[in-house]
Amino acid sequence: xxxxxxxxxxxxHIKTKHHGRGKLLLTGEYAVLDGAKxxxxxxxxxxxxxxxxxxxxxxxxxxxxxxxxxxxxxxxSLFDFSPVQTSDEATSDFLQKVLKNAxxxxxxxxxxxxxxKIETQLEFPLEWGLGSSSTLIYLIAEWAExxxxxxxxxxxxxxxxxxxxxxANGPITYVNSPDEVSYTExxxxxxxxxxxxxxxxxxxxxxxxxxxxxxxAVKNKAGLIKSITRITEDIQEAKQFKDFTGLLDEHENxxxxxxxxxxxxxxxxxxxWGSVKSLGAWGGDxxxxxSDKGAEETKNYFASKGYDTxxxxxxxxx
Numbered sequence: 458x459x460x461x462x463x464x465x466x467x468x469x470h471i472k473t474k475h476h477g478r479g480k481l482l483l484t485g486e487y488a489v490l491d492g493a494k495x496x497x498x499x500x501x502x503x504x505x506x507x508x509x510x511x512x513x514x515x516x517x518x519x520x521x522x523x524x525x526x527x528x529x530x531x532x533x534s535l536f537d538f539s540p541v542q543t544s545d546e547a548t549s550d551f552l553q554k555v556l557k558n559a560x561x562x563x564x565x566x567x568x569x570x571x572x573x574k575i576e577t578q579l580e581f582p583l584e585w586g587l588g589s590s591s592t593l594i595y596l597i598a599e600w601a602e603x604x605x606x607x608x609x610x611x612x613x614x615x616x617x618x619x620x621x622x623x624x625a626n627g628p629i630t631y632v633n634s635p636d637e638v639s640y641t642e643x644x645x646x647x648x649x650x651x652x653x654x655x656x657x658x659x660x661x662x663x664x665x666x667x668x669x670x671x672x673x674a675v676k677n678k679a680g681l682i683k684s685i686t687r688i689t690e691d692i693q694e695a696k697q698f699k700d701f702t703g704l705l706d707e708h709e710n711x712x713x714x715x716x717x718x719x720x721x722x723x724x725x726x727x728x729x730w731g732s733v734k735s736l737g738a739w740g741g742d743x744x745x746x747x748s749d750k751g752a753e754e755t756k757n758y759f760a761s762k763g764y765d766t767x768x769x770x771x772x773x774x775x
Contacts, residue, residue: 477595478503478775479580479587480622481655482737483745484689484708485631487671487716489616491678492634493685496645496692499622499629499775502580504592508600513572515541518552521578528583535570555594558611559601566601585657586742591619606638615664627775630689649698650770653747656733656759657766658725660741667738674716681715702732702747709734729758 478499485495502523511517516533531543531552538556543549560566577596581587594612598605598620609620618631621640628645632638647653675681688708695701709720712735721744722733732747746767748755756767 472599473508475506475508475596475599476503477506477588477592477599477623478625480591480619481587481743481745481774482618483628484692485618485685486735486737486739487668487675487712488681488685489618489631489633490668490671491675491682492632493682494689495616495618495631495685496643496689497618497622497625497629497631498645498773499625499627500581500587500773501775502587503623504580504589504596505578506593506596506600507576507578509574509576511572511574513574514570515572516567517572517574519574519576520548521576522583523579523581525578535567535572551590552593555597555608555612558608559597559603561611562603562607563601566603584659586737588619588623592623595620595623615668625775630693643693645693646774647698647701647770648696649701651752652698652749653745653770654752654755655736655743655768655770655773656746656764657743657768658721658741658764659766664738667740670718671716674718676715681711684711698747698749705732705734705745705747712739726759726762731755 479502481498481500482489483496483498485493489495515535518531518533519527520529522528529545529548531549532541533539533552534541538553540549540553577593579589583589591609594609595605598608605620605624606617609617616631616633617638618633621629621631625640625642627642629640629642631640685708688704692701692704695704709722712718713720718739721735721739722729726733731749734745736743736745746755752769759767
């Protein structure tokens with residue numbers, strides 16, 4: 458399909474390019490759903506969205522991976538946001554849900570029946586689990602000029618920390634309790650960051666399934682919330698590497714004891730000399746590794762286990 462791009466004066470005031478950051482959850486996995494304070498890390502890489510007005514009466518949607526290859530495309534009706542054509546039904550269903558909720562929050566959004574060519578592009582591999590969905594919700598919220606967290610809560614059942622990361626300028630603490638949803642940008646760059654690494658486990662976890670498993674398994678929510686909130690606060694103040702990794706280990710032990718989930722270090726890296734902490738849903742995506750040995754020795758250990766994606770803390774975190 459050929460798309461004619463218009464350059465009329467009436468469109469110039471609309472922001473046509475948006476960017477949202479990816480996310481990693483350092484503390485608070487699962488417990489953040491019940492009101493515990495969490496510490497979240499926006500990543501340097503994220504997702505971009507570009508908007509171009511066209512003569513079409515539909516939305517022409519194209520999603521690119523980090524290498525510029527199309528991984529999803531669709532022609533979307535402006536009447537009900539259903540796909541006229543799509544390369545993936547599940548992605549179209551999600552997109553339709555987000556767009557409908559954006560209109561519910563701003564009735565003027567896409568109300569003029571003007572067609573657009575929308576292009577999104579990831580800056581990280583799709584399988585990494587750094588927030589392809591949460592960044593998309595944020596980007597559509599920006600385009601629709603609505604509150605991104607409100608749009609998230611109308612669309613998803615999670616805590617929303619990942620959307621807060623999408624527009625944060627650095628690490629944040631995040632609370633989603635019955636009384637408040639709040640986020641605070643904090644100054645957080647451990648002096649020992651050269652001893653910290655992110656290791657990709659190569660097994661993307663479905664967060665919706667992980668949340669359901671947590672809800673079934675969790676015991677003593679009040680105690681869990683109190684313990685995880687304390688660790689979140691203590692980890693911000695940790696000045697020594699040993700204190701920091703001790704808190705990571707304590708966090709793993711607490712989540713395991715309250716849920717019965719198995720710790721990733723016990724399952725995959727029992728002979729590793731340092732700390733290994735799950736980030737977000739247990740069992741997949743990235744873990745944070747704390748090692749007091751050199752970078753080469755640390756990376757060689759994980760490579761010997763078949764894990765070749767090992768990223769230094771400062772290269773990953775905004």
